[in-house]
Amino acid sequence: LNIKSQKLLKQRQELPIFSAKREIVDYIYKNKTVILVGETGSGKTTQIPQFLYEEGLVRKNNCAIAITQPRRVAATSISKRVADEVGTKLGARVGYTIRFDDCSSKYTKIKYLTDGMLLREVLSDPLLLKYRIVILDEAHERTLRTDVLFGMLKEIQVKREKLSKDQREKMRSLKASETHKVPSNVRGPKTHVKFENSDSELESDTKEAIIKKPKVQEDEIFELKIVVMSATLDAEKFSNYFNGAPILYVSGRQYPVKIKYTYEPQNDYLDAAHLAVMQTHLETNTDSGDILVFLSGQEEIESLEKLIRETSKHLPKSKTGLVVAPIYAALPQNLQNKVFEKLPSDHRKVVLATNIAETSITIPGIRYVIDTGVHKVRGFDARVGVESLLVEPVSKSSARQRAGRAGRIDSGVCFRLYTENDFEKLAEDDVPEIMRRQLTSVILMLKASGIDDVIGFDYMDPPSKSALKNALLELYSLEALDDTGRLTDLGRWMAEFPLDPVYSKVLYESIKHKCTSEALDLVAALSVDSLFYSPIDNREAAFNAHKQFQSLNGDHWTAINLLKAFNEYKNNSSKVVIFDQLENDPDSFEFYENENNKDKSSSDKLEFWCKKNFVSFRNLSHVIRIRQQISNLASNLNIDISTSCGDDTDTVLICLLSGFFYKCAMLQPDGTYRSLIGSQTVHIHPTSSMFRKKTAAIVYDQLVFTNKLYAKSVSAIQPGWLSIAAPRLYGNNSF
Ligand code: ADP
Ligand code: MG
Numbered sequence: 001l002n003i004k005s006q007k008l009l010k011q012r013q014e015l016p017i018f019s020a021k022r023e024i025v026d027y028i029y030k031n032k033t034v035i036l037v038g039e040t041g042s043g044k045t046t047q048i049p050q051f052l053y054e055e056g057l058v059r060k061n062n063c064a065i066a067i068t069q070p071r072r073v074a075a076t077s078i079s080k081r082v083a084d085e086v087g088t089k090l091g092a093r094v095g096y097t098i099r100f101d102d103c104s105s106k107y108t109k110i111k112y113l114t115d116g117m118l119l120r121e122v123l124s125d126p127l128l129l130k131y132r133i134v135i136l137d138e139a140h141e142r143t144l145r146t147d148v149l150f151g152m153l154k155e156i157q158v159k160r161e162k163l164s165k166d167q168r169e170k171m172r173s174l175k176a177s178e179t180h181k182v183p184s185n186v187r188g189p190k191t192h193v194k195f196e197n198s199d200s201e202l203e204s205d206t207k208e209a210i211i212k213k214p215k216v217q218e219d220e221i222f223e224l225k226i227v228v229m230s231a232t233l234d235a236e237k238f239s240n241y242f243n244g245a246p247i248l249y250v251s252g253r254q255y256p257v258k259i260k261y262t263y264e265p266q267n268d269y270l271d272a273a274h275l276a277v278m279q280t281h282l283e284t285n286t287d288s289g290d291i292l293v294f295l296s297g298q299e300e301i302e303s304l305e306k307l308i309r310e311t312s313k314h315l316p317k318s319k320t321g322l323v324v325a326p327i328y329a330a331l332p333q334n335l336q337n338k339v340f341e342k343l344p345s346d347h348r349k350v351v352l353a354t355n356i357a358e359t360s361i362t363i364p365g366i367r368y369v370i371d372t373g374v375h376k377v378r379g380f381d382a383r384v385g386v387e388s389l390l391v392e393p394v395s396k397s398s399a400r401q402r403a404g405r406a407g408r409i410d411s412g413v414c415f416r417l418y419t420e421n422d423f424e425k426l427a428e429d430d431v432p433e434i435m436r437r438q439l440t441s442v443i444l445m446l447k448a449s450g451i452d453d454v455i456g457f458d459y460m461d462p463p464s465k466s467a468l469k470n471a472l473l474e475l476y477s478l479e480a481l482d483d484t485g486r487l488t489d490l491g492r493w494m495a496e497f498p499l500d501p502v503y504s505k506v507l508y509e510s511i512k513h514k515c516t517s518e519a520l521d522l523v524a525a526l527s528v529d530s531l532f533y534s535p536i537d538n539r540e541a542a543f544n545a546h547k548q549f550q551s552l553n554g555d556h557w558t559a560i561n562l563l564k565a566f567n568e569y570k571n572n573s574s575k576v577v578i579f580d581q582l583e584n585d586p587d588s589f590e591f592y593e594n595e596n597n598k599d600k601s602s603s604d605k606l607e608f609w610c611k612k613n614f615v616s617f618r619n620l621s622h623v624i625r626i627r628q629q630i631s632n633l634a635s636n637l638n639i640d641i642s643t644s645c646g647d648d649t650d651t652v653l654i655c656l657l658s659g660f661f662y663k664c665a666m667l668q669p670d671g672t673y674r675s676l677i678g679s680q681t682v683h684i685h686p687t688s689s690m691f692r693k694k695t696a697a698i699v700y701d702q703l704v705f706t707n708k709l710y711a712k713s714v715s716a717i718q719p720g721w722l723s724i725a726a727p728r729l730y731g732n733n734s735f
Helices: 003-013 018-030 044-054 072-086 115-124 144-174 201-211 217-221 236-241 269-283 298-312 333-340 396-407 420-425 440-448 465-477 489-496 501-512 516-525 536-547 555-572 589-596 600-613 617-636 649-660 721-725
Strands: 033-038 064-069 094-098 101-103 110-114 131-136 193-195 225-230 247-250 257-261 290-294 322-327 348-353 366-371 374-381 386-393 412-416 664-667 673-675 681-684 697-705 709-717
Touching: 003 072, 018 033, 018 044, 018 247, 033 044, 044 064, 044 072, 044 110, 044 131, 044 225, 064 072, 064 115, 072 094, 072 101, 072 110, 072 333, 110 115, 115 144, 115 440, 131 144, 144 225, 144 440, 236 247, 257 396, 269 290, 269 298, 269 348, 269 366, 269 412, 290 396, 298 322, 298 348, 322 333, 333 348, 366 396, 386 697, 396 412, 440 465, 440 489, 440 501, 489 501, 501 516, 501 649, 516 555, 516 617, 516 649, 536 600, 555 600, 555 617, 555 649, 555 709, 600 617, 649 697, 649 709, 649 721, 673 681, 681 697
Parallel strands: 033 225, 033 247, 064 110, 064 131, 094 110, 131 225, 257 412, 290 348, 290 366, 322 348, 366 412, 681 709
Antiparallel strands: 094 101, 193 247, 374 386, 664 673, 664 697, 697 709
């Protein structure tokens, strides 16, 4: 251990889970599936994989532990922490894999990855033979992909057991003996590990299991161990699903948290949160603990950050040390660590977080929680056939988790920015994603991994028949399935790409039409909400700056023009450092990042160009990175990524339509648009270059509902293109 990890070992040893190490390892060793329940912050995610490694369960070559996370930020930040604890470089013994970013190697024994990435790995390694143990973390969240993994892993476990038996026979006949380290010092459970139904048969069963001799050791070669980890107590459902797998409860340390409600419902919870932060900061001692605010997303976090920074300028001298630390999915990795940093005692941290801080990552030092009571929920609006992302009230169980974050170091306070009456009206739990999301992408994954009967699949909670039908129909229209429901070659190709099938289809068509360069621009650009920004106090300048990129065809080509213009600028301009003209805030992390950035001139150049053109630096950087990643993947599949159709806008839009044919609307005589699916009235969003323009038909990236249904990222299309782009759906139609 190096000095850093030795220091961290002290912290590790204080975690509630540490004293239960032996029992936990033993349980996992003895049972093929274990459900582990422990309060948030007790050490499940960071410690259990290390325990299993230390006890020798994955010492052999070619066998590792996979730990799934529903969120990318959790996978990256937790793996970094664990690498520090273990004392290795990230990507060596400890690593992570998220989409477009693989920081693992053949030496990686503890790998944190998003649930989506593990699903992908099933495609290339159908029995997941790389892993001896798969830990499904954050199971209580019931994300769509974790739910699908439940079923897949259950199946894989059975298949590997069979493989294991066959192998054993073979080995017996060969009289070969494989040895495997057995965890030493096997003992019964201690008191702090409680079992479900303490007096029931289960306990005697499990006790017996411990006393029993270890199984024939060759069995273990192929055995897949599944550990399901959850932060909420209702684990019976998981246990039942996994044929009565034992549940281990690890008690955490939790101090009392005082809950305070508002007397009146709040019209503007952002305003209320701002007030609550400042009030808490002024009325309590700065060193009494940090503040954590739960908000719904990046935009809100950025607004509140601004508000707090503004008011901080007018604080009394003794109260100036207020430091804002945001954390959300799209936050660049190098800025994420700010929330974990320890500040001097005359400073106080205000963490502004999405529900990532609810159970996924534990931020140390929090004593005050401010809960706005909302989160963003992904849904699928079957009426219009599009995915939605809406701000909605949280469930009671989320609200309780949020409050719990205040009681980790000492008794704390949670301010709920809603009334007690409104709390009582909240749903007890969230509806599992699989019952409310679009299934197209996961159904394609199931089909591609050889599971043909997607209706009879062993779901923990089955999705609705209509959602399944929708997904199958869309895949059929995309030509990923044939008319008997079997995967086509194109479908297999699409599944290989770590993209939504709709996007892979666009890429595929662009190869045929020789415009991969533009298609890559498109697919990358659609990964961010918007590349442009226009500040309230400078709308006109922004409008004028944006004009140069604008295409008459609408937003998609506008984005392509922007990327082309940027590339041109980058290639032509000399390496001048334009530093003074940037308003760098020395408080911000970016400042130091840039200061230390070796490639300073190019990054500054990029930032300057963005500022001048009212382009979001952060989003453009993201788009360029994503484009690079997809290009690399495409190159690996021997795709010529440099074909371009010049300014043949129609061809590119037809390629776009080959994937986005569901997201179209037709102009009506009354001047509004009507969606092709569901016949809903759709308005073009004011941020679109197509706003107030009339064209026979439009294609859009997403619909958002505020007071009306708005289409965002809109382009003009000709109705006739639909039958070319999606012959299976619109082949005989004339619009
Ligand atoms: P669980 O999975 O049970 O919720 P974790 O294993 O995520 O718990 O966290 C265990 C402890 O490690 C927490 O107390 C948390 O504060 C600490 N921790 C985790 N990541 C970091 C980090 N990046 N920096 C500092 N502390 C961390
Ligand atoms: Mg955890």
